[in-house]
Amino acid sequence: MNELEIPVGGRSVMVRDTGNAEGVPVVYFHGTPGSRLEVGFGDEVAARMGVRVISFDRPGYGRSDVAESTLGLVAGDVEAVVDKLGVGRFAAFGWSGGGPFALATAATMGDRVTRVGVSGGLAPVQQMPGARDALNENDLLALSFLPDEPTRAAAQFSAGNREMLDAMVSVKDDEQAPWIDWMWAESDPEVTTDHAARQALFVSFRESLRQGPMGIAWDNVAFVGPWGFDLHDVSSPVHLWYGGCDRMAPPANGEWLAAQLPDAELVLYAGEGHLLPLRHWEEMLQTVTTAR
Numbered sequence: 001m002n003e004l005e006i007p008v009g010g011r012s013v014m015v016r017d018t019g020n021a022e023g024v025p026v027v028y029f030h031g032t033p034g035s036r037l038e039v040g041f042g043d044e045v046a047a048r049m050g051v052r053v054i055s056f057d058r059p060g061y062g063r064s065d066v067a068e069s070t071l072g073l074v075a076g077d078v079e080a081v082v083d084k085l086g087v088g089r090f091a092a093f094g095w096s097g098g099g100p101f102a103l104a105t106a107a108t109m110g111d112r113v114t115r116v117g118v119s120g121g122l123a124p125v126q127q128m129p130g131a132r133d134a135l136n137e138n139d140l141l142a143l144s145f146l147p148d149e150p151t152r153a154a155a156q157f158s159a160g161n162r163e164m165l166d167a168m169v170s171v172k173d174d175e176q177a178p179w180i181d182w183m184w185a186e187s188d189p190e191v192t193t194d195h196a197a198r199q200a201l202f203v204s205f206r207e208s209l210r211q212g213p214m215g216i217a218w219d220n221v222a223f224v225g226p227w228g229f230d231l232h233d234v235s236s237p238v239h240l241w242y243g244g245c246d247r248m249a250p251p252a253n254g255e256w257l258a259a260q261l262p263d264a265e266l267v268l269y270a271g272e273g274h275l276l277p278l279r280h281w282e283e284m285l286q287t288v289t290t291a292r
Contacts, residue, residue: 015056016054025089027078027105030057030061034098045281069219069222097219099120115236121254121257126225184275191275254266
C-alpha cells in the first residue's frame, strides 16, 4: 500500500493506492463522512482479485486540504490524481455520498471511465420527483443560497446540523463506535454486529473528521445542490446497488437513476440496508472491473 500527497491547483489531495499495481484500476469515492481509508475493508479481496484500488480524501476530509467543493471540482481532482499515477482508463465506484462524485467523474472524463458502480447513492434532489420533500427547513434554506453563495450554503448546512455533527465529532475516537448503531443498527444488523466491519468503519470515520465536520457540509453543497452536469453525458455502463431497507438512500433513488442514465443496471438487495459493500464487495468489484 502506498499513500501520497498529490498537488492539485494549489491544494493537496491525499491518496491511497493499494492492490495490484498492474491490475485493473478502480477509483473509489468514499461516503459522507468518509476517507481514503474507508475501502480498507476490501483490501484482501482486491489483492486476491489482482485489482488496483485508488482512493482519496475529498476536500476537507482526512488529510486533503479544504476547498469549496463541487462535483466538478472533485472530478478534476480525480483526473489530476490518475494522471499523476500514470493511469489511463479506470473504473469508478462510489458508496453513499461518493456516488454523485463517481457519476460526475464519468460524465467529465468520458471514455477514460470504463464502468461506474454506485452503492446507495442519492439521485439529484433538484431533479428526482419528491426528493425535496425529504429535506428539512434548514436544508431548504441552505439550498436557497445556491448556486450563487456556496460558502453561505455550506455554513447553513453546518449550522443546521450542528447538534448531530458535534455528536459525531465527540465520539470519533471511541473505538466502540456508537454512531454505527445510531445510524445502522436497524437497517444493517448483520453488519453492525460484525467486529471487522465495525473496526473498518471506525478507522475511516476517525480519519474523515481529522479536520472537523466541514467536509460533510461541502458534500451537501455539492450533491444536494445542483449537480452541474447532465446524466445523459455518462456514457459508461453504470451498475447500481441498493438495499431494500436503506433509509439513507432508499431504492427509489436507484430506480430513478436507472431510468435516466443511458446504460444502467439496478440490483436490489431485499432485506438489506445501506452497508452493502461490506457484504458484497467481491461481487461489486468483479462487476466494475469486467472488460467493456
